[in-house]
Amino acid sequence: MPAEIRKTLLHIEDTLIEGGKVAETPLRMIAAIAVIRNPWAGKGFVEDLRPEILDCAPGLGALLTKMILEAAGGGDRVEGYGKSAIVGLNGEVEHASALIHTLRFGNHYREAVGAKSYLAFCNTRGPANAPLYIPLMDKNDGGRRSHYLTMQLSVADAPAADEIVIALGASIGGRPHHRIGDRYQDLKEMGGDVDNPASV
Template sequence: MIQGLRKIVTFHEDIFEEGGRACPQPWQQFAVAAVLKNPWAGRGFVEDLKPEIHAIASPLGEELTRRLLDMMGGGDKVEAYGKAAVVGTDGEIEHASALTHTLRFGNHFRKAVGAQSYLTFTNLRGGAGTPITIPMMDKHDAGRRSHYLTVQFRIDDAPAHDELVVAIGGSIGGRPHHRIGDRYQDIEELGGNDV
């Protein structure tokens, strides 16, 4: 059991049309989020966050990854991926970062999908109903712009002032009518300058 867990929420959308044009195949985006008690809320400034990170991050990453991959049909189906955290108003942005910016959390997801690129992220502070915005990119190629995606949803009763929401997301497919090129085109056109 994950320390302080109140509930887990899932999100799934199938997009059949984009820009007034049918998608060649449904573009699918998924997310799973845990709502849990912020272990640092109400304690003032906590200098050492490691005990709680070590206790919570790994089982949280393992459970969210398992649930997301069950929804998506396995790690090989995941093309783009990302993570997010929202801390309630009695917490610090550092509390949101603490549980997501540790290999104890993210490596469960990265290894399960065979990823080479880093997990994109957002960390926010807000009240119940704050949008959970998960930026995503291709799990193998950080320059593949068709897979620069965002999955967004909200949980009406979370986070409470003393809670955290931690989420991961994935996509099957990129934007269906991608036509802005990849990062490498810009680099070539700019004479090899990667600015």
């Protein structure tokens, strides 16, 4: 059975001034959110989560991706991206993880924006109005620090104890006035292999 969606939300924020200085290019961040009934609610400890993952994740990925693309004006406009989930207090963190850590969810977004890097993520448990953190990174370059961003917001009435909040995030642009370089500069200075960033 597809996800039982109670409501969806679209959050858009534009940063025009940062550090007291006007941003030459404003940063736009977008979050597409669905509040769903936890498909494992009331079932006790479920050993095999796969049936519900297959039922729910693809539709959620498609829906939230569509919301992001419409708000951004197309996949080519998205520069940074990420995903997040909060499970309500009667659920397991594994339930939040299950629905976002499957290619059946994330690949809708990756393919729509032409991404090469992995989707940054956060999965937590909390009550209604718990902070929803959506970490973002450049969709094609994991070492581009200008696009290391985190959206923070909350849904006043979600998640209920038997719900999950599922979200995708996007940025158009990076941090205004970014000036900390990138990982490749550090790798060169520290004698690491730029082609193998895990070497340092």
